[in-house]
Amino acid sequence: xQKILVEGGRTLNGKVRINGAKNSAxxxxxxxILADSSVTIEGLPNISDVDTLGGLLEEIGAKVSWGEExxxxxxxxxxxxxxxxxxxxxxxxxxxxxxxYYFMGAMLGKFNQAVIGLPGGCYLGPRPIDQHIKGFxxxxxxxxxxxxxxxxxxxxxxxxxxxxxxxxxxxxxxxxLAAVKAKGKTIIENAAKEPExxxxxxxxxxxxxxxxGVGTDVIRIExxxxxxxxxxxxxxxxxxxxxxxxxxxxxxxxxxxxNVIPQHLESLLAKLREMGVTIDVSDEQLHIVSKKQxxxxxxxxxxxxxxxxxxxxxxxxxxxxxxxxxxxxxxxxSARLKHIDELRRxxxxxxVQGGSAIITGPIxxxxxxxxxxxxxxxxxxxxxxxxxxxxxxxxxxxxxxxxYEKITEKLVQLGANVWREEMTEQEIEQxxxx
Ligand code: EPU
Numbered sequence: 001x002q003k004i005l006v007e008g009g010r011t012l013n014g015k016v017r018i019n020g021a022k023n024s025a026x027x028x029x030x031x032x033i034l035a036d037s038s039v040t041i042e043g044l045p046n047i048s049d050v051d052t053l054g055g056l057l058e059e060i061g062a063k064v065s066w067g068e069e070x071x072x073x074x075x076x077x078x079x080x081x082x083x084x085x086x087x088x089x090x091x092x093x094x095x096x097x098x099x100x101y102y103f104m105g106a107m108l109g110k111f112n113q114a115v116i117g118l119p120g121g122c123y124l125g126p127r128p129i130d131q132h133i134k135g136f137x138x139x140x141x142x143x144x145x146x147x148x149x150x151x152x153x154x155x156x157x158x159x160x161x162x163x164x165x166x167x168x169x170x171x172x173x174x175x176x177l178a179a180v181k182a183k184g185k186t187i188i189e190n191a192a193k194e195p196e197x198x199x200x201x202x203x204x205x206x207x208x209x210x211x212x213g214v215g216t217d218v219i220r221i222e223x224x225x226x227x228x229x230x231x232x233x234x235x236x237x238x239x240x241x242x243x244x245x246x247x248x249x250x251x252x253x254x255x256x257x258x259n260v261i262p263q264h265l266e267s268l269l270a271k272l273r274e275m276g277v278t279i280d281v282s283d284e285q286l287h288i289v290s291k292k293q294x295x296x297x298x299x300x301x302x303x304x305x306x307x308x309x310x311x312x313x314x315x316x317x318x319x320x321x322x323x324x325x326x327x328x329x330x331x332x333x334s335a336r337l338k339h340i341d342e343l344r345r346x347x348x349x350x351x352v353q354g355g356s357a358i359i360t361g362p363i364x365x366x367x368x369x370x371x372x373x374x375x376x377x378x379x380x381x382x383x384x385x386x387x388x389x390x391x392x393x394x395x396x397x398x399x400x401x402x403x404y405e406k407i408t409e410k411l412v413q414l415g416a417n418v419w420r421e422e423m424t425e426q427e428i429e430q431x432x433x434x
Pocket of ligand 1: 331
């Protein structure tokens with residue numbers, strides 16, 4: 001087990017390259033099993049969630065091969081699903097990440113049946129999957145929950161009109177996966193519009209699916225009887241890019257963020273500009289020049305294209321440096337607040353009131369021992385470490401590795417002093433007993 005150490009106070013300068021999107025990758029990999037022949041996905045991030053899904057595919061008999069190519073293609077995964085079998089996945093790897101729930105839609109679509117354990121992933125408060133289930137049932141599946149696993153069975157999947165009561169990324173993708181091979185027409189109303197959903201629909205379309213309206217709140221799918229293999233290049237990770245943009249605003253001089261789709265980050269860039277950060281945008285790059293004194297702003301997280309909940313935690317850290325009082329309200333995950341106690345340990349002045357975090361600055365953070373309890377909390381604490389006086393020790397590195405490829409190396413390349421150390425047995429014991 002490792003911990004990350006950050007010696008704060010260094011200014012960030014230079015260029016950082018962004019990887020393929022985690023939240024696309026974790027849906028593209030299950031989507032690939034719907035094909036009858038090999039699918040190659042280019043530009044996958046080298047993160048533990050992708051490794052876990054690769055292992056899951058092998059468990060169910062798919063042939064998985066990895067390759068490494070020069071940018072822009074990066075890591076590639078070729079999935080040959082021809083020898084796949086329909087088998088239950090009640091435990092094991094499915095419990096390690098949230099996105100294993102995409103095997104529900106994908107296996108249901110492929111075999112008309114699936115048994116998948118309830119997913120794990122970051123604890124952000126309750127994360128129900130009732131809308132996924134509503135969609136599967138509308139398509140003709142019988143769905144039961146037996147001892148922590150979801151059983152899905154259908155004689156035949158038939159297209160349906162499905163109105164989502166909650167705008168959900170996961171439900172929108174999962175229903176698409178189950179519907180692309182269903183008989184007839186499916187209409188998903190009040191669908192989510194995140195770029196990762198468009199990426200998954202692009203892959204499915206390249207595989208031969210007939211999907212219209214992705215990126216709007218009504219998606220129309222005409223079922224086809226078979227899907228074929230193809231090559232697909234994943235979109236860049238807007239949340240990784242946003243994390244580095246926030247780090248650059250917090251502790252940067254001039255930072256270039258390369259391999260981004262700037263339109264995916266408009267809500268964040270608007271808020272950074274409001275704070276006084278200068279941002280030049282070109283086709284695939286952000287050029288960020290920060291100021292010593294930043295103005296505070298308020299943030300409300302919303303579904304895309306609103307401010308993403310996944311950047312709320314890193315943004316909280318940035319606000320500790322801004323002049324005045326800023327309010328952050330997460331309307332997607334109101335309990336996504338576990339980073340706050342850790343930031344307080346580092347000297348941040350943050351009050352939680354009625355589900356909002358009220359941050360008063362500017363405060364000079366101080367290095368401390370802190371724990372990343374989820375992926376984006378980890379990113380928030382690394383940024384805090386960069387800003388703080390002294391050394392910050394961050395445990396819970398396994399959460400960070402689920403979503404950020406080579407985060408310490410990338411920060412070192414930008415001039416930060418960040419490194420990893422093995423934890424002592426005593427430290428591991430302390431964490432386990434905490
Ligand atoms: N919701 C329901 N019922 C459902 C599904 C969702 O009530 O059946 C609620 C959730 O509780 C939440 C809201 O709807 O309040 C939105 O949830 P959504 O389904 O959109 O989230 P998700 O698909 O589980 C994905 C990302 C998250 C990201 C959210 C919101 C993946 C694997 N995860 O989760 O990413 O926060 O969308 O954009 O794509 C992360 O990357 O750190 C992360 C947590």
